[in-house]
Amino acid sequence: MSHLEAEREVEAFPRAAVGRHIRRRDHFVLLLKQSWLARIGVSIVTIALFLTVFGPYIAPYDLIAATPDIYESPSTTHFFGTDGSGFDIFSRVIAAPRYDVTIALVATILSLVLGSMLGLIGAFFRGWTGELLMRGSDSVQAFPLFVLAIIFVIGAGRSLINIVIIIALLSVPIFLRLIRSEVLSLRERAFVESATANGSSRMRIAFRHVLPNAMVPGFAQASITMGYAIIIAAGLSFLGAGVQPPTPEWGSMIAGGANDIINGRWWISIFPGAAMALTVFGFAIVGEMIQTVLLRRT
Amino acid sequence: MQAPSKPILEVRNLVKHFPLRGTSHVVHACEGVSLNVLPGETLGIVGESGSGKTTLGRCILRLIEPTSGEIIFEDVDITKLGRRQLRRLRSDIQIVFQEPLDSFNPQLNIGYQIAEPLLVHRYCNKAEAKRRVGELLGLVGLPEDFENAYPSGVSGGELQRCSIARAIATNPKLIVLDEPTSALPPGTEDEVIAVLRDLQEKLGLSYVFISHDLLLVRSLCRRIAVMYLGQIVELGERDTIFGNPRHPYTRALMASVLFPDPTQRRQAGQRGEQLEGEIPSPIDLPDACYLAGRCPHVRDRCREELQELTEVEPGHWVRCWRSAEGELTYHGPDSLPMERDQGGPS
Numbered sequence: 001m002s003h004l005e006a007e008r009e010v011e012a013f014p015r016a017a018v019g020r021h022i023r024r025r026d027h028f029v030l031l032l033k034q035s036w037l038a039r040i041g042v043s044i045v046t047i048a049l050f051l052t053v054f055g056p057y058i059a060p061y062d063l064i065a066a067t068p069d070i071y072e073s074p075s076t077t078h079f080f081g082t083d084g085s086g087f088d089i090f091s092r093v094i095a096a097p098r099y100d101v102t103i104a105l106v107a108t109i110l111s112l113v114l115g116s117m118l119g120l121i122g123a124f125f126r127g128w129t130g131e132l133l134m135r136g137s138d139s140v141q142a143f144p145l146f147v148l149a150i151i152f153v154i155g156a157g158r159s160l161i162n163i164v165i166i167i168a169l170l171s172v173p174i175f176l177r178l179i180r181s182e183v184l185s186l187r188e189r190a191f192v193e194s195a196t197a198n199g200s201s202r203m204r205i206a207f208r209h210v211l212p213n214a215m216v217p218g219f220a221q222a223s224i225t226m227g228y229a230i231i232i233a234a235g236l237s238f239l240g241a242g243v244q245p246p247t248p249e250w251g252s253m254i255a256g257g258a259n260d261i262i263n264g265r266w267w268i269s270i271f272p273g274a275a276m277a278l279t280v281f282g283f284a285i286v287g288e289m290i291q292t293v294l295l296r297r298t
Numbered sequence: 299m300q301a302p303s304k305p306i307l308e309v310r311n312l313v314k315h316f317p318l319r320g321t322s323h324v325v326h327a328c329e330g331v332s333l334n335v336l337p338g339e340t341l342g343i344v345g346e347s348g349s350g351k352t353t354l355g356r357c358i359l360r361l362i363e364p365t366s367g368e369i370i371f372e373d374v375d376i377t378k379l380g381r382r383q384l385r386r387l388r389s390d391i392q393i394v395f396q397e398p399l400d401s402f403n404p405q406l407n408i409g410y411q412i413a414e415p416l417l418v419h420r421y422c423n424k425a426e427a428k429r430r431v432g433e434l435l436g437l438v439g440l441p442e443d444f445e446n447a448y449p450s451g452v453s454g455g456e457l458q459r460c461s462i463a464r465a466i467a468t469n470p471k472l473i474v475l476d477e478p479t480s481a482l483p484p485g486t487e488d489e490v491i492a493v494l495r496d497l498q499e500k501l502g503l504s505y506v507f508i509s510h511d512l513l514l515v516r517s518l519c520r521r522i523a524v525m526y527l528g529q530i531v532e533l534g535e536r537d538t539i540f541g542n543p544r545h546p547y548t549r550a551l552m553a554s555v556l557f558p559d560p561t562q563r564r565q566a567g568q569r570g571e572q573l574e575g576e577i578p579s580p581i582d583l584p585d586a587c588y589l590a591g592r593c594p595h596v597r598d599r600c601r602e603e604l605q606e607l608t609e610v611e612p613g614h615w616v617r618c619w620r621s622a623e624g625e626l627t628y629h630g631p632d633s634l635p636m637e638r639d640q641g642g643p644s
Contacts, residue, residue: 190395190401193356193401194393196361197391198388199385199386199419204418209403
């Protein structure tokens with residue numbers, strides 16, 4: 001049992017009493033039972049995903065129709081108040097994930113897939129191919145992510161697709177490096193040698209043994225990247241380089257209400273800002289949970 | 299005495315150099331190793347850390363590409379096989395690693411990993427493989443439901459037995475055991491050894507047993523090779539190596555054994571040699587006896603020429619010219635060395 005005692009770093013969640021037959025699904029449920037944090041995180045992500053799909057339909061008010069009820073403070077008719085155009089902020093806050101979460105989710109999945117593949121290639125072909133990939137990553141990572149995103153969006157045009165692609169491409173180097181270094185260390189492990197000794201093909205070793213293990217930190221990173229992607233998407237809109245008003249979107253809503261805060265109309269910016277922060281937080285927790293469940297032991 | 303049967307594995311003059319990056323120097327991991335393994339026997343390979351015994355084990359399976367030399371398994375030189383042929387041959391030679399937890403993929407259950415060699419070699423279909431996994435687990439003394447367990451959920455000793463089950467899945471003829479019990483707690487060691495003995499008897503397996511535990515090697519192996527700095531310095535029957543070791547290094551090694559029996563321990567201490575200093579760096583070794591710097595019986599000739607492994611009596615090989623030419627003899631199994639000092643070769 002020595003290997004069970006020699007445990008790794010501190011983890012955010014209590015390690016489940018890993019019995020012999022625990023399945024991943026059961027482990028996930030166990031985490032939910034054991035930890036408040038897990039329940040909060042899963043709730044936030046569930047709500048965010050639900051709103052991504054249904055938000056615009058369940059919004060009580062029209063999202064982009066100006067009304068005379070401007071600058072109303074939060075009340076029972078307008079939960080989060082209204083802004084200078086008379087838009088109902090609650091409706092717009094719950095409709096916004098349609099844009100923010102979708103952009104972030106698609107961009108993260110794209111960069112995870114692309115980054116893992118390139119990372120695998122970079123680790124297995126360490127000649128000029130690997131060198132090219134690593135120096136390419138260096139070049140991208142040498143610039144602040146956000147500045148680069150603005151430049152590319154302006155260059156490529158402000159369409160939704162372009163924003164997704166640019167956020168995805170800018171996140172690729174993180175995954176590439178992570179997966180590459182994981183693969184390099186996994187390749188030295190005895191179970192990979194063992195697979196070789198079993199007569200497994202190199203493809204089988206790469207995709208059955210190495211990649212699934214390398215993806216564990218990949219998924220954890222994905223949840224962090226997911227948070228970043230939401231912030232970048234909203235940040236671009238905040239600066240006017242992303243989704244344009246009056247489309248309901250957190251970043252542009254925060255920007256729209258920024259000047260009103262000093263006039264005491266705090267609700268216009270605060271509510272979309274809080275919604276965004278909560279969402280980022282929720283994805284970070286769920287990422288941590290995924291890692292705990294996947295990480296049987298590395 | 300050696301059985302007249304033909305060796306199942308013959309290693310001839312195996313050399314493995316690891317180049318040091320950015321220099322022209324090399325690490326001499328194996329430096330001309332020759333040995334053979336007979337069907338159904340256990341050949342022990344002992345030596346300190348860094349003596350190249352693990353490298354040798356990996357080379358036999360070509361998990362590491364040897365620099366030169368031949369590895370002949372059933373009349374086929376493994377070193378000359380292409381990748382495809384080599385993969386086919388992998389069902390005949392298997393390996394069990396030191397650290398059981400490291401030799402299983404943490405993401406896959408044990409059943410899948412035991413079945414993998416069966417499926418890779420198209421040994422049988424999935425349903426049969428499942429049945430076979432249960433059978434294999436039974437052979438190593440584990441209940442069938444272990445197939446659903448994950449490596450992190452079972453103990454080290456149990457996992458090492460699973461590792462053995464995986465190794466015997468495709469009915470190999472030879473298994474390299476690379477310190478299979480060194481990472482296990484003392485109680486489990488015996489279980490694993492018992493399983494290994496049992497399987498050898500039932501399946502007629504040949505083992506190459508790599509270990510630094512001399513007592514374990516003595517209890518399990520029929521013949522023993524002692525390695526020092528990538529070379530075999532002495533090779534012979536178990537009783538010869540333990541009863542009448544001829545090489546100064548072997549004698550020093552024997553003196554380091556902590557025999558449970560105090561009488562034995564005293565005897566071992568008496569006949570042991572005291573080596574000076576530490577094991578030298580395996581980088582750029584000289585064309586001389588590798589032990590020359592540490593050996594109490596060193597002569598000029600030791601520093602001038604490479605030593606050959608010489609057969610001093612049938613089946614007993616020693617890499618020391620003084621022993622081979624009778625200059626350095628030991629009278630009886632437990633006595634101190636007798637030296638004819640100014641004798642010189644005659």
